[in-house]
Amino acid sequence: MSCSCNSTSDKDLYVPEPATVLKSEPMTELERFLEFKLASGRELGHMPGQFVELSLPAYGEAPFSISSSPTKNGSFEMVVRQVGNVTSGIHRLQAGEKVGIRGPYGTSFPVEDGLRGQDIMFVCGGIGLVPVRSAIHYVLDNRDDYGDVKILFGCKSPAERLFTDELAAWEERDDVEVLQTVDKGDESWSGNVGVITTLLPKVHVNASNTAAIVCGPPVMYKFVIWDLYEMGLTADGIYVSLERRMKCGLGKCGHCQVNNIYVCQDGPVFNLGEIEEVREAIQ
Amino acid sequence: MSKPKVAIFDFACCEGCQLQIVNLEEELLDLISVVQPVTWREAMSEKDDDYDIALIEGSITRPEDEERLRAIRDRADILVALGACATIGGVNKLKNNFELDEVKRCVYGDAADMPHLDTAMTKGADEVVEVDCYVHGCPMDKKEFTHIVKSLALGKEPVIPDYPVCVECKQRGTICRYEYGEICLGVVTRAGCNAPCPSGGLWCFGCRGYAPEPNVQAARDVMEEYDLTVEDLQSKLKLFNSKQEPTNA
Amino acid sequence: MGIRKLSTASLHAWVDRIIAGNRVIGIQAKDDKFAFAPLSAAGDLRLDHDVAYTPPKAFFQPAIETLVRYRGIEHESVVDDDPFVLFGVHPYDMVALNQMAEIWSRDNYDPHYMSRWEQATVVACDVQNVSENCFAGCMGTAHVKEGFDILLTKVGDSYLADYRTEKGEKLADLMEQSRDATDGDLRARREVWHANNRLLRRHELQMFPNNLPELLEKSYDHPVWEEMAERCFSCGSCNLCCPTCYCFDVQDDVEWDLQSGERKRAWDGCMLASFAGVAGGHNFRGDRADRYRHRYYRKGKYVPEMIGECACVGCGRCISACVANIANPVTVYNRLLEDE
Numbered sequence: 047m048s049c050s051c052n053s054t055s056d057k058d059l060y061v062p063e064p065a066t067v068l069k070s071e072p073m074t075e076l077e078r079f080l081e082f083k084l085a086s087g088r089e090l091g092h093m094p095g096q097f098v099e100l101s102l103p104a105y106g107e108a109p110f111s112i113s114s115s116p117t118k119n120g121s122f123e124m125v126v127r128q129v130g131n132v133t134s135g136i137h138r139l140q141a142g143e144k145v146g147i148r149g150p151y152g153t154s155f156p157v158e159d160g161l162r163g164q165d166i167m168f169v170c171g172g173i174g175l176v177p178v179r180s181a182i183h184y185v186l187d188n189r190d191d192y193g194d195v196k197i198l199f200g201c202k203s204p205a206e207r208l209f210t211d212e213l214a215a216w217e218e219r220d221d222v223e224v225l226q227t228v229d230k231g232d233e234s235w236s237g238n239v240g241v242i243t244t245l246l247p248k249v250h251v252n253a254s255n256t257a258a259i260v261c262g263p264p265v266m267y268k269f270v271i272w273d274l275y276e277m278g279l280t281a282d283g284i285y286v287s288l289e290r291r292m293k294c295g296l297g298k299c300g301h302c303q304v305n306n307i308y309v310c311q312d313g314p315v316f317n318l319g320e321i322e323e324v325r326e327a328i329q
Numbered sequence: 330m331s332k333p334k335v336a337i338f339d340f341a342c343c344e345g346c347q348l349q350i351v352n353l354e355e356e357l358l359d360l361i362s363v364v365q366p367v368t369w370r371e372a373m374s375e376k377d378d379d380y381d382i383a384l385i386e387g388s389i390t391r392p393e394d395e396e397r398l399r400a401i402r403d404r405a406d407i408l409v410a411l412g413a414c415a416t417i418g419g420v421n422k423l424k425n426n427f428e429l430d431e432v433k434r435c436v437y438g439d440a441a442d443m444p445h446l447d448t449a450m451t452k453g454a455d456e457v458v459e460v461d462c463y464v465h466g467c468p469m470d471k472k473e474f475t476h477i478v479k480s481l482a483l484g485k486e487p488v489i490p491d492y493p494v495c496v497e498c499k500q501r502g503t504i505c506r507y508e509y510g511e512i513c514l515g516v517v518t519r520a521g522c523n524a525p526c527p528s529g530g531l532w533c534f535g536c537r538g539y540a541p542e543p544n545v546q547a548a549r550d551v552m553e554e555y556d557l558t559v560e561d562l563q564s565k566l567k568l569f570n571s572k573q574e575p576t577n578a
Numbered sequence: 579m580g581i582r583k584l585s586t587a588s589l590h591a592w593v594d595r596i597i598a599g600n601r602v603i604g605i606q607a608k609d610d611k612f613a614f615a616p617l618s619a620a621g622d623l624r625l626d627h628d629v630a631y632t633p634p635k636a637f638f639q640p641a642i643e644t645l646v647r648y649r650g651i652e653h654e655s656v657v658d659d660d661p662f663v664l665f666g667v668h669p670y671d672m673v674a675l676n677q678m679a680e681i682w683s684r685d686n687y688d689p690h691y692m693s694r695w696e697q698a699t700v701v702a703c704d705v706q707n708v709s710e711n712c713f714a715g716c717m718g719t720a721h722v723k724e725g726f727d728i729l730l731t732k733v734g735d736s737y738l739a740d741y742r743t744e745k746g747e748k749l750a751d752l753m754e755q756s757r758d759a760t761d762g763d764l765r766a767r768r769e770v771w772h773a774n775n776r777l778l779r780r781h782e783l784q785m786f787p788n789n790l791p792e793l794l795e796k797s798y799d800h801p802v803w804e805e806m807a808e809r810c811f812s813c814g815s816c817n818l819c820c821p822t823c824y825c826f827d828v829q830d831d832v833e834w835d836l837q838s839g840e841r842k843r844a845w846d847g848c849m850l851a852s853f854a855g856v857a858g859g860h861n862f863r864g865d866r867a868d869r870y871r872h873r874y875y876r877k878g879k880y881v882p883e884m885i886g887e888c889a890c891v892g893c894g895r896c897i898s899a900c901v902a903n904i905a906n907p908v909t910v911y912n913r914l915l916e917d918e
Contacts, residue, residue: 057687057689058645058646058655058657058689058690059686059687059688060645060646060655060690060841061646061653061654061655062653064651064652101653101841103648103649103650103651103653103830103832103837103838103839104479104483104485104830104832104836104837104839105483105485105830106828106829106830106841107828107830107841108857127857127858129857129858129859130486130857130858131480131485131486131487131488133857134484134485134486135483135484135485138484144650144651145651146648146651146653263860264860264862289856289860290854290856290862291854291855291856291857293826293827293828294826294828296685296686296688297685297686298681298682298686298688298824298826299825299826299827299828299843299846300824300825300826300846300848300853301825301827301846301853301854303848303854303872303876303880304862305875305880306875306879306880306883306884311685325798326862326863326868356834359834360834362834363834363836476831479832479834479836482836483832483836488829491851491852492812492813492814492850492851492852493811493812493813493814495811495813495814495815495818495901496813496814496815496818496845496847496850499632499641499814499815499818499819499845499899500641500642500818500844500845501641502608502613502631502632502636504608504609504611504631505815505899505901507901508611508898515813516811516813516901516902517811540851541851541852542812542851543811544809544810544811544812544866544902547808547809547810547811547902548811550809550902551809551901551902551903554903
């Protein structure tokens, strides 16, 4: 016999709470921008770098980073790349429709306390910009609390660049240094061409007072980290966000486990010093 | 969202997979609530060349089959291979172990040279055209088929297991055939059928084809430990996995 | 709470009385093996079994279970709260169940597993016949001190029933012909425990299990992982038959209305090829050797670091289940020790 216990559902961490789609629009060929509001009206209460499990009945559930800053009230934003069966449903969502949300889960970039007063360098590859955007907005909304701010962004092609309006707006500011590159250019692109590490020699950092926030495809980390070390940064000054298959978000299902670490609970954001010796973490 | 139009076509096969659809019985009504069959020789007399999803049953054994399949591919948005004959060539690929002439003489004797008996090496559907979706098995599993139909109706990629049959035997608590010193192809065969053969006391025949990256070399290596030979293994693999990479059994 | 002694005939009469008023899952014969299944008569109970083919975790974390039922965006929790008696659990499996209760309840409490655990009355039973691959003696799990509601031990032709909990006492109240155990009975029981500690050693681990984390710390690059994994089918059998493997996958089933259905979890295993894969195709443990090593590290290091106990309880099921004969933890751990 199984019972449907509504009375216990407040204790069942697998039950999502409803959220309404406020905005849903394409960004690139593969990525879609979505803005949500919890139906209960409560704030999500996340910090930059955290993720939620988004569920779409009949399609299933998948983890997504939150792309908006907690300094933005009333809603939260995500960017969803169409790569699996849950995302194919998410890509058809229209404003007004509802989804399920569990979370927020995981660790965050320590912009709130740990990084105040420091220079911050964001290093993002492709959709790595999605979670980092949350931290960028947080820092820019509290701009006086931080030293120099640099944003390095690399993408495979100009067409795959995300948040181009915001990147342009950040470029306009004189209190932010923005450098961008694409692996392969086209007629529309007059900027840098080359992988993200080609941007690093172009910036000057005060290594002892700089924190780097790094997020991108798995292959990127090793190379970026080497170069950051070359620039004088230490592991303690580098924060990474690791992508894994965070199926339950609760530290149980095992899919996101990296050696003894559950990325969904112990991460996804790690100080590099914590995981440098963890063999499977950075590949 | 309007219901996708579905057409079902048969090539060289026993039509048992189509029969599995008919065997859905009451669920057939549910099925047509999410898709609209427009061409289905086994179950309806109407025919229509305007369809979104084509279900291909059977393997490709004649040059004219290839042309017909390409024409279907051109018309369909989604092409689904239905059952082992279409997904991997199936039992029909046994033929590929022999010379074509030998096969024809064996089956038709003196009449072998008649033009309508012309035949070619057997191919699965994806050896001729691009296949979007596979319904594995001989016959296909009804439950998996309905899962796939619902997924296609939702515009979602169906979840098809990519692990060996052993997983489902363990989930069911079925005693492993190797405990009795028998060869079972479950260790290299794609799951998704819920392992009915081992639970019924039979070895897995491998009708769903190889799981991705099957460790066939390991299967060869362990034969000796069970007092079996690589030839024993190969003869079992031939039934459904003749001339399939990576064994070429 | 107490310890009663009862004859085999009285035990059967007692079990039949339990069956009359409870849903009982008991260890029984299945072909030439043994399995837990709904018990309808005491005569079917096989407390002399060597090992249950499928570990008892299946009654707390079923192979496939519904977590949530949904209709559109409305989700409701599905929790199984039907009480049952699990009869005939061997000590090593009891240790495993104790570990699972710790893991499912700590940090993020899992109501699905824990409801079944709380509803269960577990009758453990000391081993009477040793299975072909059991090495519980080396793992300190040939005997169990806690977690059960009743522990049965066969002493001579009789059984001692040691009931420790309220749930255990409720079942013990159904005993008709029994008497309190004497000091002599308890001495005889201790002898059974000592003997089992010696007998449940079909494989001999050359170290204490609590030294495994330290040994593994040094063994990440040992050639054994590549060598053994070459023969691995990535079939997950060693995971799924393990009483302490609990990893799972979650998928949605949908009804024909395409709007309502159930979110289900199913047993999964870190040895399966795509276990650590992410959407988009990257696989963080794409090599067999990486997956193979992960299992030994999880049992010998990662879980012990989490809960303070070795996650291998020495049941030996993985050894029997592995068609390629590469899943023996004792062989692997001893090899690492030799080459240290």
